[in-house]
Amino acid sequence: MSKPQSFDSWREEAEAHLMSQYCxxxxxxxxxxxxxxxxxxxxxxxxxxxxxxxRKFDLTSLNEVKVCHGYP
Known part of the structure; x- marks a missing residue:
């Protein structure tokens, strides 16, 4: 059985996802x-x-910006 994740590590993971997807x-x-x-x-x-x-706040993802502006 794996060790339960701490709130701090869970929070860091959430922030990393937010930064990588929405800057x-x-x-x-x-x-x-x-x-x-x-x-x-x-x-x-x-x-x-x-x-x-x-989704709730209609954030624009980095991928959407790249598509709109023709980035590779």
């Missing part, structure tokens, strides 16, 4: 630790939390 950090997004702890307590995957947040 903003948790602070920029307004995602505070209280909100994140709720998601962590529900055992949600950090990438899913970020995806749901991005």
């Amino acid at each position: 903003i950090n948790l602070n920029d997004a307004g995602l505070d630790d209280d909100r994140l702890r709720q998601e962590f307590a529900e055992s949600r995957d950090p990438a899913d939390v970020i995806y749901d947040f991005a």
Whole structure:
């Protein structure tokens, strides 16, 4: 059985996903630790939390920007 993930490592994973996909950090997004702890307590995957947040607030992903501007 694997060791349960700590909140800090879960938070770092969520922030890394947000940065890599949307070029903003948790602070920029307004995602505070209280909100994140709720998601962590529900055992949600950090990438899913970020995806749901991005959909809710219609964030533009880095991939969408590249397509719009013709980047390789």
